[in-house]
Amino acid sequence: LPESVDWRAKGAVTPVKHQGYCESCWAFSTVATVEGINKIKTGNLVELSEQELVDCDKQSYGCNRGYQSTSLQYVAQNGIHLRAKYPYIAKQQTCRANQVGGPKVKTNGVGRVQSNNEGSLLNAIAHQPVSVVVESAGRDFQNYKGGIFEGSCGTKVDHAVTAVGYGKSGGKGYILIKNSWGPGWGENGYIRIRRASGNSPGVCGVYRSSYYPIKN
Ligand SMILES: CC(C)C[C@@H](CO)NC(=O)[C@H](CC(C)C)NC(=O)[C@H](CC(C)C)NC(=O)OCc1ccccc1
Helix, strand or coil: CCEECCCCCCCCCCCCCCCCCCCCCCHHHHHHHHHHHHHHCCCCCCCEEEHHHHHHHHHHHCCECCCHHHHHHHHHHHHHCCCCCCCCCCCCCCCCCCCCCCCCECEEEEECCCEEEEHHHHHHHHCCCEEEEEECCCCHHHHHCEECCCCCCCCCCCCCEEEEEEEECCEEEEEEEEEECCCCCCCEEEEEEEECEEEEHHHHHHHCCCEEECCC
């Protein structure tokens, strides 16, 4: 495994977005992982539509929370349009996937990372950006400004984000995470969460539920 990975340096990560007053983190995380694998496989970095998932993933609940798994499944079954063609409005509307024109990015399936295992997650991140979950409800997480975050936080995960790398700084291992609370939060929209070693739910539960898109 490489010592460190940063998919931003490989041009596989689009600018940080803001989900607004809508519990659609699951859609932002799924989109970020599909943008990543699409760049890796085709060389093209394109911004994809979170709004399509909010409106069209019928197993999720739009702005009232959703699933990593079903939204990734939606993309594997239906493809997903460009963000410019199906822009984000932070409220659920009728699905317009069949009215929107333009190209779709297609994937072929959904992969799941072994839960509560550092090595499995690092291996997955070495291949592509991965959808992960964290407990985001705590004050320390909400007010995070920078540095390697060690808590305090529990493992009652409530928020989907995207692991886009990992590394070590000052002898401390971390997972590099893209959030969807705008570039003003944390480190230009990112957070580095301390890497707990071996089998555990991870700091803030970050090892608990990780998924990635499969693209041939
Ligand atoms: C502070 C939160 C309400 C923010 C929102 C996103 O903005 N959270 C969510 O939408 C979270 C994301 C999930 C991956 C942990 N979704 C959820 O909590 C949904 C809720 C049901 C009603 C659709 N449940 C859900 O995803 O259950 C599967 C799961 C359980 C435990 C860990 C990971 C995944």
